[in-house]
Amino acid sequence: MNPAHPATPAAQAGEAAARPGAGASLGQRISDALAQRIVDGEWGPDQRLPVERELAERFGCTRITLREALQQLEAEGRVYRENRRGWFASPPRIRYDPTSIAGFMRYVAEQGRTPRTELLEAVRSGDGLALARRLQLPDAGAEVFVLRRRRWIDRRAVLLETNILRASWAPTLLEHDLAGSLSRVLTGTLGLHLARSRLSIHPASLDPAQAALLQSTVGTPCLRLRRVNYDDAGQVVELDVESWRHDALAVTVEVTAPSAA
Amino acid sequence: MNPAHPATPAAQAGEAAARPGAGASLGQRISDALAQRIVDGEWGPDQRLPVERELAERFGCTRITLREALQQLEAEGRVYRENRRGWFASPPRIRYDPTSIAGFMRYVAEQGRTPRTELLEAVRSGDGLALARRLQLPDAGAEVFVLRRRRWIDRRAVLLETNILRASWAPTLLEHDLAGSLSRVLTGTLGLHLARSRLSIHPASLDPAQAALLQSTVGTPCLRLRRVNYDDAGQVVELDVESWRHDALAVTVEVTAPSAA
DNA sequence: GAGTGGTCTAGACCACCGA
DNA sequence: CGGTGGTCTAGACCACTCC
Numbered sequence: 001m002n003p004a005h006p007a008t009p010a011a012q013a014g015e016a017a018a019r020p021g022a023g024a025s026l027g028q029r030i031s032d033a034l035a036q037r038i039v040d041g042e043w044g045p046d047q048r049l050p051v052e053r054e055l056a057e058r059f060g061c062t063r064i065t066l067r068e069a070l071q072q073l074e075a076e077g078r079v080y081r082e083n084r085r086g087w088f089a090s091p092p093r094i095r096y097d098p099t100s101i102a103g104f105m106r107y108v109a110e111q112g113r114t115p116r117t118e119l120l121e122a123v124r125s126g127d128g129l130a131l132a133r134r135l136q137l138p139d140a141g142a143e144v145f146v147l148r149r150r151r152w153i154d155r156r157a158v159l160l161e162t163n164i165l166r167a168s169w170a171p172t173l174l175e176h177d178l179a180g181s182l183s184r185v186l187t188g189t190l191g192l193h194l195a196r197s198r199l200s201i202h203p204a205s206l207d208p209a210q211a212a213l214l215q216s217t218v219g220t221p222c223l224r225l226r227r228v229n230y231d232d233a234g235q236v237v238e239l240d241v242e243s244w245r246h247d248a249l250a251v252t253v254e255v256t257a258p259s260a261a
Numbered sequence: 262m263n264p265a266h267p268a269t270p271a272a273q274a275g276e277a278a279a280r281p282g283a284g285a286s287l288g289q290r291i292s293d294a295l296a297q298r299i300v301d302g303e304w305g306p307d308q309r310l311p312v313e314r315e316l317a318e319r320f321g322c323t324r325i326t327l328r329e330a331l332q333q334l335e336a337e338g339r340v341y342r343e344n345r346r347g348w349f350a351s352p353p354r355i356r357y358d359p360t361s362i363a364g365f366m367r368y369v370a371e372q373g374r375t376p377r378t379e380l381l382e383a384v385r386s387g388d389g390l391a392l393a394r395r396l397q398l399p400d401a402g403a404e405v406f407v408l409r410r411r412r413w414i415d416r417r418a419v420l421l422e423t424n425i426l427r428a429s430w431a432p433t434l435l436e437h438d439l440a441g442s443l444s445r446v447l448t449g450t451l452g453l454h455l456a457r458s459r460l461s462i463h464p465a466s467l468d469p470a471q472a473a474l475l476q477s478t479v480g481t482p483c484l485r486l487r488r489v490n491y492d493d494a495g496q497v498v499e500l501d502v503e504s505w506r507h508d509a510l511a512v513t514v515e516v517t518a519p520s521a522a
Numbered sequence: 523g524a525g526t527g528g529t530c531t532a533g534a535c536c537a538c539c540g541a
Numbered sequence: 542c543g544g545t546g547g548t549c550t551a552g553a554c555c556a557c558t559c560c
Contacts, residue, residue, distance in 0.1 A: 024469065025548060028479055051526065062550055064325075067527090072480040075466040084527050084557050093463060099516045197516040202354060203464055203484055203507040205336040208285065217528080218289055219333040221482055221507075223464055246464040246482075253514060255360045255458040286529060312545065323531055328546090345538055345546050478547080 030059045030069035038078055038089050045091035046155055049079065052087075075221065077247030080156075082215045093250040094153060098199050098225065103181040104151055104159070116152040119179045120213075124167060143167035147178060150213055157214050158248040164239040169231065194237070196230040201251060210243055221246045291320045291330035299339055299350050306352035307416055310340065313348075336482065338508030341417075343476045354511040355414060359460050359486065364442040365412055365420070377413040380440045381474075385428060404428035408439060411474055418475050419509040425500040430492065455498070457491040462512060471504055482507045 024032070034055075043049055050058075056066040070087055073079045081087050094108055108115035123146050147163040163182060165173060170192060176185045186192045204224040211218045223246045229238040285293070295316075304310055311319075317327040331348055334340045342348050355369055369376035384407050408424040424443060426434060431453060437446045447453045465485040472479045484507045490499040 024479070027548075028469075031480075053526085065549060068548085072466070075480050075482045077464060077466075081527085086527075095461075098514065195517070199514040199516060200356075200511055201462060201513075202511040203338060203482065205333070208289075218285070219292075219336055221336045221464060250461055250463040251512075252462075253359065253460040255460060256456070288529075314545085326530060329529085347546075
């Protein structure tokens with residue numbers, strides 16, 4: 001069971017393979033054809049595709065079949081949709097290293113794109129917040145700040161973020177500008193320090209409220225990042241939940257000496 | 262713009278919110294109803310749901326509408342499908358920390374599940390492999406080993422993995438057992454050492470070949486992890502591409518001193 | 523107000539799984 | 542070989558966007 005002779009390694013390495021195109025379903029072939037046109041640059045980044053009925057006619061199929069093809073491309077991250085506005089070609093993914101200090105505003109700009117942050121809500125809450133409890137804040141009664149922000153890349157809302165911070169840790173937080181870099185406010189202006197972070201990443205989908213805020217539709221796949229931040233005393237001081245449009249992001253992590261115990 | 266008074270924080274923190282259930286589309290309401298039954302334990306982990314036609318009749322809708330509801334649940338990671346075999350309730354996600362030394366076999370077992378690894382292919386290749394070139398192996402002519410493996414959790418194939426290793430780095434690789442932990446062979450038996458890793462994670466979808474190997478359907482969303490491993494001299498010695506069923510995995514990362522420059 | 527995407531119906535045929 | 546999921550058709554209505 002060790003065929004150690006040269007052979008064609010099945011032409012694929014866990015990546016999208018060259019698609020034969022034949023033998024596949026109609027929806028699949030239409031999806032391939034559209035993908036090719038996108039690669040060829042027929043529709044540039046963030047540019048709108050023709051209306052569904054026209055594409056369906058062009059490919060000689062039903063709208064349902066055409067939409068199946070588009071949903072296929074959506075899953076691949078090649079196109080995205082805006083609710084009732086149409087389908088658009090996806091721009092390149094933003095690379096994001098959660099272990100680095102750089103915040104959203106900075107790394108988006110560094111990759112030649114235009115970031116924007118919108119503060120949706122900033123409140124102080126002292127009641128036994130269901131949120132904090134569910135997110136494992138140890139003492140459910142502690143006062144917290146809750147920030148909700150929507151972040152944009154170029155013309156498109158790509159990210160919803162909720163921060164929950166222990167109020168006693170950053171008492172003057174709400175007096176500062178929260179539409180920019182939160183980490184700059186915390187570590188810069190307020191001189192605070194985080195000792196440790198625990199990050200969790202998993203695919204999920206947008207609920208109705210999120211979909212509305214991202215101009216998207218319910219059930220659109222997304223990537224969910226959850227972070228728990230600890231201070232030097234090992235106490236939880238911040239929780240962070242991010243929901244990204246799934247085609248907008250590639251998480252990268254640098255690991256040094258991964259085999260060192 | 263700083264409403265610093267107690268208020269209800271919109272009842273959601275970037276997580277799935279309590280779903281109102283009213284006002285939503287039929288497919289959405291059916292999806293919610295099914296989700297509730299799954300939570301209630303009507304169908305346990307890896308257990309098959311009733312056939313589509315029966316569910317459609319039970320909910321008084323078309324099969325198309327029912328399938329839309331199921332695809333919604335699939336995107337959320339609550340159910341998965343096996344090609345032409347039906348829909349199944351998803352078991353809990355496996356938590357996986359790519360920065361740790363533990364390999365697949367170990368962390369799956371540690372979480373009370375049953376791991377299995379299947380070697381699909383193990384070849385030595387010396388030609389300017391398109392793969393290696395596309396994956397940025399610096400000297401395209403270098404001899405490499407290509408491993409392709411399929412990995413299971415309990416009764417279900419969840420992961421396709423391709424490893425490309427510089428042959429000169431681990432010359433005797435193919436003589437060892439490759440159906441278990443690769444890292445154990447490399448760092449244990451062969452005494453090799455990795456200095457640095459660069460990991461990239463992004464949502465994607467399964468191509469036809471992958472779908473077939475995972476008993477899945479083309480276009481099923483997946484999570485793609487790509488890793489480039491360097492030795493002490495800073496040379497690329499291994500490439501790793503993993504395609505996970507997207508409901509099977511939650512990537513976790515421990516970061517120490519995230520704000521240290 | 524025209525036209526778009528979102529949703530839904532009522533069928534149908536086929537490929538494949540499993541008995 | 543029966544039943545399943547996968548695929549596709551030919552419509553229809555509605556809510557919403559955009560002009």
